[in-house]
Amino acid sequence: MSLPELGRLGFGAAGIGNLYRAMTENAAEATLAASWDTGIRYFDTAPHYGLGLSERRLGAFLTSKPRDEFIISTKVGRILEPVANPSGAKDTQGFEVPADFVRRWDPSEAGIRRSIEDSLVRTGLDAVDIAYLHDPDVYDLQAGINQALPVLEKLRDEGLIKAIGVGANSADALRECVQRADLDVIMLAGRYSLLEQPAAKDLLPLCLERKVQVANCGIYNSGLLARAVVPDDANYNYEPAPAQILARAKALAECCDEFGVELPAAALQFAVNHPAVCTVVVGASNAEQITETARRMVAPIPEELWSALVSRGLLEASVVFA
Incomplete structure (x- = not known):
C-alpha cells in the first residue's frame, strides 16, 4: 500500500507521555486539541513513551475524531510487561x-503482533x-532487520497496516534498513537539521532512489534550536x-536574526x-507551543538567509537547495 499523505507538520506524542516532566490530563488534551485546530492530522506515538501513557492519551483524543481524517503511527520492538509487585519507583528512561x-x-513475529x-x-x-x-x-540491529522487518512486510501484505518503516537516531542504521527491506517510510531523529546534516550524504539520496519517504523529527537537536536566542546552558x-x-x-541564530527570522522557524522550514x-x-508540552510551531512553519523566510548561511560556512549549498 502507498504511504498516506501526512502533511508538512506532524505531532510527536512523546511529550504527552510525560517526557521529562508530568503533564496533566487536561493539559495533554488541550495540547492535542490545539494541534488538531492548527490542521495537523498526523500523530506519532509509541509504547515506549510513558510506558503506554502517550498511546492512551492520544487514543482517547482521536476516538472522538472521524477515523478517515487522521493518520496515526506507533512503534514495535518494545513489549510492555507489567511488574508483578510495583514498588512506586519512577521510570528510568526519561518519562515521569x-x-x-x-x-x-x-x-519475533509473536512479539510484533502482540505489540x-x-x-x-x-x-x-x-x-x-x-x-515503525x-x-x-x-538492541540488535541485525535481529531487527532479519526478524522484525519481514514481519512488518507480512502485516502490510495482510492489510493490517497501511505502511511500515523504522525509527532511529542513527543514519547508518536507517540506511542499512532501507537497503535490506521494502519500507515505505523512515522516522529520522536529529540527523537532518539546520545544525547538522549527516543523513544528507548517503541516507536521503538512498531514500529518493528507493522511494522511501522520510518523517523528519528531532529537528531542534534536543532543544538547542528551539529558541530565537540560544542559551548558554542549552542541551x-x-x-x-x-x-x-x-x-x-549561536552563529545560526545571529544570522537568522539579521534577516528578521526566528531560529526555530528556520530550523523547521529547513x-x-x-x-x-x-x-x-514536532512535539509540544502545552497548547501554546504547538500553535507557535504551526505559525513558524509558515513564517516568511527570505531566500537571502539560506545564501548567507552558505556563505558563512554554516550550511552546505547542496543541502539547502537539494
Missing part, C-alpha cells in the same frame, strides 16, 4: 511515570496506519551542548525542504 511496566525487546494488538487496546482504535520498528540499533543530544556545537548554534522529507514531526 510510575515504573509499573518494563520494556522488553522482542523482534500491535497491545497498542490497539491502549489507543482504543481499530487500526494503526503506520508501524523502534530503535533496533539500540544537545540530551546532554549539555559542547562549546563548539553551542557556538555554531528540515522539511529536502525532497525525500514528507513531514516534520
